[in-house]
Amino acid sequence: MRLRNVPGAREAIAANDYVVHDETSMKGKWHELFGNDNPVHIEVGMGKGKFIMQLAAENPDINYVGIEKYSSVLLRALQKMEEEPLPNLYFIRMDAEYIADVFDKDEVDRIYLNFSDPWPKDRHAGRRLTSSRFLGKYDQFLVPDGRVIFKSDNRDLFDFSLKEVPKAGWILENSTYDLHNSEYVEGNIMTEYESRFVAEGKPICRLVTYRNKN
Numbered sequence: 001m002r003l004r005n006v007p008g009a010r011e012a013i014a015a016n017d018y019v020v021h022d023e024t025s026m027k028g029k030w031h032e033l034f035g036n037d038n039p040v041h042i043e044v045g046m047g048k049g050k051f052i053m054q055l056a057a058e059n060p061d062i063n064y065v066g067i068e069k070y071s072s073v074l075l076r077a078l079q080k081m082e083e084e085p086l087p088n089l090y091f092i093r094m095d096a097e098y099i100a101d102v103f104d105k106d107e108v109d110r111i112y113l114n115f116s117d118p119w120p121k122d123r124h125a126g127r128r129l130t131s132s133r134f135l136g137k138y139d140q141f142l143v144p145d146g147r148v149i150f151k152s153d154n155r156d157l158f159d160f161s162l163k164e165v166p167k168a169g170w171i172l173e174n175s176t177y178d179l180h181n182s183e184y185v186e187g188n189i190m191t192e193y194e195s196r197f198v199a200e201g202k203p204i205c206r207l208v209t210y211r212n213k214n
Contacts, residue, residue, distance in 0.1 A: 009071040013093055018081050019074075020065075023092045028104035034063040034088065039109040042067060044096050044129055045116050049077030051191040052112070056089040058189075064089045067096060096129060103141035111138055113150040115193045118157040130161035132168035139168075139211060151179065151206045153197045158205035165209045175207035182206075 013019050020026055020033070031037050039062050043052045046066035056064045066089065068074040074093050081089070092102065116129040126133045130150050138148060148170075152158050158177070165172050176182040180198055184206060194204060 009075045012075055013071055013078065016078050018078055018085075018089070019091045019093060023094060023102045024098075027102055028107065030063070030065070030103070030107055033090065036063070038063050038088070040065065040103075040107060041110040041112065042103075042108055043112040043114065044099065045069070045113065046077065046091075047073055047114075048192055049074075049080055049091075051114055051189055053077070053080060053084075053086065053089065054189050056086045057084075060088055062088065066091045067099070068093060069095050096134070097127075100137045100140045105141060106143045107141050108138075109143050109146050111142065111146070111148045113148065114191045115152055115154075116150070116157070118152075118154045120156070125160070128157065128160065128164075130157070130164055132164045135164065135168035135170055135209075142211070144211070146210065147173070148209050149206070150209075151191075151194065151204055153193070153202050153204055155205065158207070161207060165207070169212055170209045171212050173208040173210055175205075177205050178203040179206040180204055 014021065026033060030040050041055070041062055042065045044067045046052050046068045049066055052064050052066045066077065068077070068091065071093055074091060077091060113129050119125065119127045125131055128134070150161060162172065162175060174184060176184055179185055179188065190198065197204060
């Protein structure tokens with residue numbers, strides 16, 4: 001379970017230069033922040049940052065933004081960044097609910113959703129990051145040929161997500177119920193959770209979806 005109460009975490013984040021503090025003011029200006037016109041990829045719910053930091057290190061010609069709701073978790077990523085700074089990565093502490101207020105039309109090329117909160121109660125289905133409601137939010141700022149890539153160990157959430165894709169008018173490019181025994185595993189970068197689940201023998205589900213713009 002994620003740590004959510006680390007004394008001083010919010011203060012440390014507020015003083016950190018790797019965090020964008022007035023994120024809504026950056027809408028339409030992310031290329032200015034990075035100082036280039038490279039593609040922007042984001043991870044929503046980045047946890048301690050292992051996944052997105054490895055991506056940023058391996059792909060210096062892509063800009064990355066990691067979004068995390070919990071201060072204590074984001075603090076762990078910032079501590080890693082202090083040790084190994086990456087010029088193409090910034091963080092935001094925010095609730096994904098307001099994500100469309102942060103990125104402008106065609107400003108993001110790819111969205112990663114890794115092991116998102118399943119919100120198991122039916123009345124909370126709209127809070128799931130792969131719901132048609134959230135896909136509608138991504139539609140507002142994802143480039144026309146952009147992709148959403150989702151990984152999960154939760155079969156119920158994954159099945160829900162597969163149904164939400166056509167419901168939102170999106171197209172399923174590919175999917176698997178067992179990523180690490182599929183053709184899609186090549187080039188896969190594991191998150192903290194994923195490494196643990198794979199070690200325990202749990203299958204990882206993955207899908208890639210894009211919008212039907214025809």
